[in-house]
Amino acid sequence: MALTGFVPPHDSLSPRSAFRRLDPKIRALATTDPTTLWEQDTRRLSRGAQAYRRKLRAFADAELRHRALGCDLDAHGNGVQEVLTAAGKAGYLSDFLPRPLGSVEWNRVLEPLSFMQSLKVEEFCAACGGLGLVLGANGLGAAPVVFSGSLGTIFRHLVPRYRKSLAGDPHTFAFAITEPSGGSDVEESHGAKLYRPMTTARRVDGGWRLSGRKVFISGGDTASAITVFAALEGEGLESWTCFLVEREMPGFSVARTELKMGQRASGAAELVFEDVFVADANVVGDLRAGWAINRLVLNSSRVPVAAIALGIARGAYESATRFACTNMLGDKRLIDYQDVQLAIAQMMLDLHAMRATVWQSAAWNPSQARASMAKVFCSDTAVKVCENAMELMGNHGLLHGGPEKAFRDARLTQIYEGTNQINRLAVIEDQMEELLALAEGSL
Amino acid sequence: MVETTKASNNLSDADRAAILDAAGDFVRKAVAPRVERPEVAVSQQDLAAMDALARSTGILPHPGEPGFALWEPETPLSLSLEILRMTARSSAGVAYRFHLAGLYHDTAVSLGIPGTTAVISGGGIGLGKGALACLLRGEAVSAATAYDLFPHAARPIPCFLPYRPDEVAFPFLEDGRLQWRRSSAFTLRAEPHGHGLVEAGLATLTLNDEGVVVSPSDPEKVFTRHLGLHGLGALAIALGAVEGAYRKAIRYAHDRKQGGVAIAEHAAVRLLLAEASTAMATAATSLRNLPEDIATPDDLSQVFRLQAALHPLLCTAANACMQVFGGYGYMRDYGMEKVVRDCNALRLVGGTTTELKLHIAQDEVLAWR
Numbered sequence: 001m002a003l004t005g006f007v008p009p010h011d012s013l014s015p016r017s018a019f020r021r022l023d024p025k026i027r028a029l030a031t032t033d034p035t036t037l038w039e040q041d042t043r044r045l046s047r048g049a050q051a052y053r054r055k056l057r058a059f060a061d062a063e064l065r066h067r068a069l070g071c072d073l074d075a076h077g078n079g080v081q082e083v084l085t086a087a088g089k090a091g092y093l094s095d096f097l098p099r100p101l102g103s104v105e106w107n108r109v110l111e112p113l114s115f116m117q118s119l120k121v122e123e124f125c126a127a128c129g130g131l132g133l134v135l136g137a138n139g140l141g142a143a144p145v146v147f148s149g150s151l152g153t154i155f156r157h158l159v160p161r162y163r164k165s166l167a168g169d170p171h172t173f174a175f176a177i178t179e180p181s182g183g184s185d186v187e188e189s190h191g192a193k194l195y196r197p198m199t200t201a202r203r204v205d206g207g208w209r210l211s212g213r214k215v216f217i218s219g220g221d222t223a224s225a226i227t228v229f230a231a232l233e234g235e236g237l238e239s240w241t242c243f244l245v246e247r248e249m250p251g252f253s254v255a256r257t258e259l260k261m262g263q264r265a266s267g268a269a270e271l272v273f274e275d276v277f278v279a280d281a282n283v284v285g286d287l288r289a290g291w292a293i294n295r296l297v298l299n300s301s302r303v304p305v306a307a308i309a310l311g312i313a314r315g316a317y318e319s320a321t322r323f324a325c326t327n328m329l330g331d332k333r334l335i336d337y338q339d340v341q342l343a344i345a346q347m348m349l350d351l352h353a354m355r356a357t358v359w360q361s362a363a364w365n366p367s368q369a370r371a372s373m374a375k376v377f378c379s380d381t382a383v384k385v386c387e388n389a390m391e392l393m394g395n396h397g398l399l400h401g402g403p404e405k406a407f408r409d410a411r412l413t414q415i416y417e418g419t420n421q422i423n424r425l426a427v428i429e430d431q432m433e434e435l436l437a438l439a440e441g442s443l
Numbered sequence: 444m445v446e447t448t449k450a451s452n453n454l455s456d457a458d459r460a461a462i463l464d465a466a467g468d469f470v471r472k473a474v475a476p477r478v479e480r481p482e483v484a485v486s487q488q489d490l491a492a493m494d495a496l497a498r499s500t501g502i503l504p505h506p507g508e509p510g511f512a513l514w515e516p517e518t519p520l521s522l523s524l525e526i527l528r529m530t531a532r533s534s535a536g537v538a539y540r541f542h543l544a545g546l547y548h549d550t551a552v553s554l555g556i557p558g559t560t561a562v563i564s565g566g567g568i569g570l571g572k573g574a575l576a577c578l579l580r581g582e583a584v585s586a587a588t589a590y591d592l593f594p595h596a597a598r599p600i601p602c603f604l605p606y607r608p609d610e611v612a613f614p615f616l617e618d619g620r621l622q623w624r625r626s627s628a629f630t631l632r633a634e635p636h637g638h639g640l641v642e643a644g645l646a647t648l649t650l651n652d653e654g655v656v657v658s659p660s661d662p663e664k665v666f667t668r669h670l671g672l673h674g675l676g677a678l679a680i681a682l683g684a685v686e687g688a689y690r691k692a693i694r695y696a697h698d699r700k701q702g703g704v705a706i707a708e709h710a711a712v713r714l715l716l717a718e719a720s721t722a723m724a725t726a727a728t729s730l731r732n733l734p735e736d737i738a739t740p741d742d743l744s745q746v747f748r749l750q751a752a753l754h755p756l757l758c759t760a761a762n763a764c765m766q767v768f769g770g771y772g773y774m775r776d777y778g779m780e781k782v783v784r785d786c787n788a789l790r791l792v793g794g795t796t797t798e799l800k801l802h803i804a805q806d807e808v809l810a811w812r
Contacts, residue, residue: 259482261774328591329569330571330587330591339572343797395602396567396601397638398645400636408780411762411773412773421715
């Protein structure tokens with residue numbers, strides 16, 4: 001059996017059988033492994049990460065895939081809460097800390113956080129971009145707590161919520177920086193210098209009073225705790241401080257959730273703070289350390305965003321490839337036509353390049369340039385893959401779900417965590433010294 | 444309905460201007476108010492009201508009353524394209540709905556079929572990897588390929604139906620020659636959550652019989668004209684949709700500030716605007732200088748070349764306009780994401796870019812022989 005245009009694997013001219021005739025000492029250099037690319041990639045990981053990746057895929061198949069279309073049509077009441085509960089019990093909402101405080105197995109505790117998060121969101125987003133974001137946004141919201149560097153803050157705010165999530169009562173975090181008049185300004189330094197923050201904190205006895213508004217906050221509609229960045233009264237964005245706002249605090253409300261193009265399972269919420277009292281114990285990190293924490297969080301999260309794009313694109317590829325293998329044109333399957341083979345190969349190599357970029361960029365401390373480059377490359381490539389997947393399915397590509405949903409989901413990755421335009425400038429900002437040296441002739 | 448004084452070939456500039464004025468007025472008063480909330484699906488009542496008004500304005504044809512409606516034989520091709528482009532600046536989905544209503548009527552009249560007919564031109568699996576080019580040039584193709592190239596009972600077909608038809612007309616191959624059939628035995632499943640152009644009525648159609656033969660005098664020519672006009676209309680609609688999005692994007696770029704200045708001051712945004720502007724100019728230029736009819740395989744290949752070149756360009760332009768809006772562009776109430784979805788759909792209907800290229804290449808190979 002072979003696809004049209006190829007010799008069967010057992011044919012003497014097939015590389016698979018030809019390599020078997022090599023000298024045994026040399027044969028080790030020739031790969032004849034017929035397993036899937038996913039399996040081959042998985043086997044390159046550490047044993048702990050291998051087991052983790054397999055578990056993630058099984059969870060996505062069991063809990064996310066069948067809910068994807070329902071959540072896309074109606075995020076509320078279509079299984080998001082059930083997914084959160086299942087993910088909490090499985091440890092996917094508590095994976096910044098090792099056992100027994102969190103859920104990270106000790107055999108992968110030395111793996112970079114950004115890498116583990118990337119593995120997670122790729123698998124989840126291959127099943128559903130929206131549900132992948134529901135589970136990924138929790139990590140984004142919790143990151144400032146970890147990056148505060150304060151064990152007290154971690155034990156006070158992270159550990160109790162992790163325990164509840166593990167016990168089947170999901171308690172999630174959300175990350176709130178964007179304001180109605182400031183999207184890019186709160187993600188790049190030059191704009192920040194000139195920006196007048198709308199969310200401010202006023203000093204009162206025992207704490208702070210927060211007033212203002214945040215928009216497009218992923219998971220803000222379901223989070224039990226929100227890491228909110230606010231300027232201190234009378235000061236600019238350089239005074240930004242991170243405050244942990246709890247859902248039940250008086251004065252906090254969710255004004256609305258947006259009607260989005262895609263990733264609809266995750267609510268993009270508008271949050272309102274009306275004189276919300278936040279105790280000193282809920283200040284995350286030092287006063288005026290918010291800008292630094294924000295930028296560190298973005299550097300850490302942009303690689304997982306690249307992995308979100310990768311996962312969504314993989315979902316589109318899988319749908320289109322299944323379509324090509326199961327539909328006929330005349331007396332041949334679509335996959336037997338050379339143009340279809342070329343299209344599928346292009347998607348495979350795009351995915352391969354994206355995964356190589358993500359895995360290469362995910363480190364304990366991804367630099368701003370590396371994180372932004374991964375985010376831009378993968379999100380742009382993901383949209384291209386989704387377009388190609390729709391193209392491959394023709395009119396069938398217009399029907400709800402599959403590549404059309406993937407396109408809508410992927411399109412957001414070019415916008416959030418800084419538009420791709422802002423991220424390109426972030427690369428330049430990070431490499432400024434080298435560029436200045438070139439400009440001055442000293443390099 | 445606008446009163447005109449001359450036949451199409453001699454349609455005076457004044458008559459043409461009057462028709463375009465009436466169409467512009469119709470779009471402003473009948474379409475724009477009904478589509479002003481892009482996050483809300485246009486109701487069936489509003490769609491029906493727009494259809495009725497389009498018919499009374501003379502944009503859509505009256506059965507039995509020839510005029511200058513969309514795609515009627517006397518209507519200059521450029522006039523139909525301009526009306527569709529104008530409508531698409533408000534709503535690509537509504538424009539595509541009118542496009543199909545006019546086109547189905549034109550094809551049904553050519554086939555001699557009265558009543559409410561829809562035309563299903565393909566089997567839902569593309570243009571047969573060049574097989575269609577062979578058929579239109581009188582070359583043989585395998586029976587199996589020809590069978591799947593056209594609608595048949597074994598395969599549900601995603602298609603757009605701007606109204607519920609009494610019957611459908613579709614091409615098929617008989618004795619090696621293209622023919623047409625009609626059938627009133629079919630089932631429909633509405634697809635209200637399709638990717639784009641939902642106002643045009645996305646549905647999955649399954650034929651329940653093989654239909655009966657209809658015999659127009661020149662079946663290939665009817666098919667060629669149908670496919671060619673469909674492609675040109677889709678292009679004009681995509682261009683209009685991007686023009687509408689561009690107007691919003693450039694206004695937003697002047698109003699929205701980042702880094703202390705309007706975002707229109709930033710090269711990053713200017714490059715996005717220029718990308719859209721360049722695509723629009725390229726498409727607009729290409730859509731001038733068209734033949735007065737699409738009647739031959741050469742005409743059709745030329746239309747397919749334009750589609751293959753311009754649809755990806757216009758999709759990129761739509762994405763650029765959406766990107767100017769940052770996070771707001773992703774929100775359905777701003778309407779930019781809808782233009783992207785509609786342009787994506789226009790790129791796929793009537794032949795994907797790859798399918799069009801394979802057809803063009805096959806036609807070139809045949810001509811070279």
